[in-house]
Amino acid sequence: MDTPQSIPDKDVTVTDLPTSTIPWSTRTMARFTAEIDPRWADTILVACFFVSGIVDSVVFSTYTCFVSMQTGNTIFAGLGVSDLPSDVPKHTWVKSLVAILAFCLGAFFFSRYHRYLGALKRWVVLSSFLIQTMFMVITCILISTGVVPKTKKLTIGQTGRGSFAWVELCPIALLAFQSAGQIVASRILKYNSMPTVVLTSLYCDLMSDPHLLTAGLFEDPDRNRRAVSAVALFIGATIGGALIKTDVGFGGALWIATGVKGLIVLAWLLWRQKKPQGQ
Structure with a gap:
């Protein structure tokens, strides 16, 4: 008489089976297609604030525009209509306009990249930050190899405003595009209080917090996130400014x-995955 065979449960998934019985390729695929756990992802966003601080400080010091904070760029572009500031090369406002357009294009791209491929899937989040990193690598190569020169600012008593090398628009566009990926990530991860590229709304929300001065040290997470984020961006800007004055320079x-x-990309690779509800 044949021994009756058990019927496999149709609801059993790869994660329910013993690890030793699952092929390596299947485990790898399951890991990369699983959603990451957004808990503690605010630490990653703090690192993004730090990056924004360094990048914007060195870009502004070198090219007289921002690549992350588009409010400043909008003001610079508006001043350009009146041909101001008068102590910078003509048409410098074009840099701000290019940064705004590149940032908007980046926000359009990264938001749909996450939306259509799976917002919190590990491979999507990881590749999103990998794309950002590659754009920064290309920019660094352009700067380090001298393909993109540094803008020469006017000195006291110097006449004639001259112009700037239009190739400077390339690194500005690349950096602005990738910076949009950071703020999109903050939305995807549901940390709207940490936009990673701007502090104006963050300062407002921090000061508007009804428990700003009354909550205990660990009782108001949003307050703590905002405060730490502002400090991280300030430290990044300070370090960026200090490095420009050394032999490390803009490129370094x-x-x-x-x-x-790049370390953020590695962090997403190792980040724990989201557990099913009820576990």
Whole structure:
């Protein structure tokens, strides 16, 4: 008489089976297609604030525009209509306009990249930050090899405003595009209080917090996130400014920021995955 065979449960998934019985390729596929756990992902966003601080400080010091904070760029572009500031090369406002357009294009791209491929899937989040990192690497190479020169600012008593090398628009566009990926990530991870590229709304929300001065040290997570984020961006800007004045220079500071972004990619690779509800 044949021994009756058990019928496999149709609801059994790869994660329910013993690890030793699952092929390595299947386990790898399951890991990369699983959603990451957004808990503690605010630490990653703090690192993004730090990166923004370094990048914007060195870009503004070198090219007189921002690549992350688009409010400042909008003001610069508006001043350009009146041909101001008068102590910078003509048409410098074009840099701000290019940064705004590149940032908007980046936000359009990264938001749909996450939306259509799976917002929190590990491979999607990881590849999103990998794309950002690669854009920064390309920028660093352009700077380090001298393909993109540094803008020469006017000195006291110097006449004639001259112009700037239009190739400067390339690194500005690349950096602005990738910076949009950070703020999109903050939305995907549901940390709207940490936009990673701007502090104006963050300062407002921090000061508006009804428990700003009354909550205990660990009783108001949003307050703590906002405060730490502002400090991280300030520290990044301070370090970026300090590095520009040393032999490390603009290119070296960007390489450091790129290295931090690369560590973020590695962090997503090792990040724990989201557990099913009820576990």
